[in-house]
Amino acid sequence: MEKKREKRIILKKVMKKINIKQRKVHQKIKNLNLLYQYAKDSKEEFDSILNEIASENKTVAILTPLKDRKKAAEKVKLEYKGDASYILDIIRGAIIAQRLRDINSILKSIKKRFKIVRIIDRINNPTVLGYRDIVINIELNSGLIAEIQIWLKELAHIKRYTGHIIYDLFKKIDHKKEEEKRELYSWEKHILEEVVKIGRYNAERAWERQLSIEKGENLNKIIFVVTGNKEKVDEVKKIVPNIKWINIENIKEIQ
DSSP: OHHHHHHHHHHHHHHHHHTOOOOOOOOSOOOHHHHHHHHHHHHHHHHHHHHHHHHHTTSOEEEOOSOOHHHHHHHHHHHSTTOGGGOOOSSEEEEEESSTTHHHHHHHHHHHHSEEEEEEEOSSSOOTTOOOEEEEEEEOTTSOEEEEEEEEHHHHHHIIIIIHHHHHHHHHHHHHHHHTTOOOOHHHHHHHHHHHHHHHHHHHHHHHHHHHHHTTOOTTOOEEEEESOHHHHHHHHTTOOOEEEEEGGGSOOOO
16 A cells, blocks of 8 residues: 555655646647648647657557547537537557656656647546546647546556457447437446446456566466376466466376
């Protein structure tokens, strides 16, 4: 528990230095078409600066296309009552932090180049699916607000692959409910419960691996398991992938 409190304090100190007041943020424009027009004009500059920040911190930037317009329109309709000014991630990207301590220098690099308007700490306050990162909203020269996420190395794998699939399914069911102005069906609740379990399970395992890296542990070490129960080995491999199975049935009895 002491270590968790220590990490929380460190992140708070970092954000205090940057002097950001946590508040509701929105675009200056409410029209979605106009927002996408500004976004197209600003995207190249944003990507270039994100690469520059990554290079300065000896890491990599994750460059993504503009937010899918259909999804953005759906979100505006169902979550923001037609007001597109609350869409802050039409332009977005991410930077990988190898360790927690790297977040500090990455934030400083972002502050040097952009006006930061909001920071959301999801390291100490993970999402409902258990995912942890830092979300930074910045203002571009055009006045458009964009989003930069700082992903921890081990959690980045979850975010890029299984994370989006789970999140999209979660949102699809929720939006369908809102669209039809009804409560969730029992089978939808069941699916969401299972989706949340899977998401949390994956994220928690990734977080454990990240904490092992913070401690300097070698994630590539091989653990040998001697047993005749293959099903149990397969089950354990989901949590500890670097297991080498030795089938006890193949070992001749020593006289």
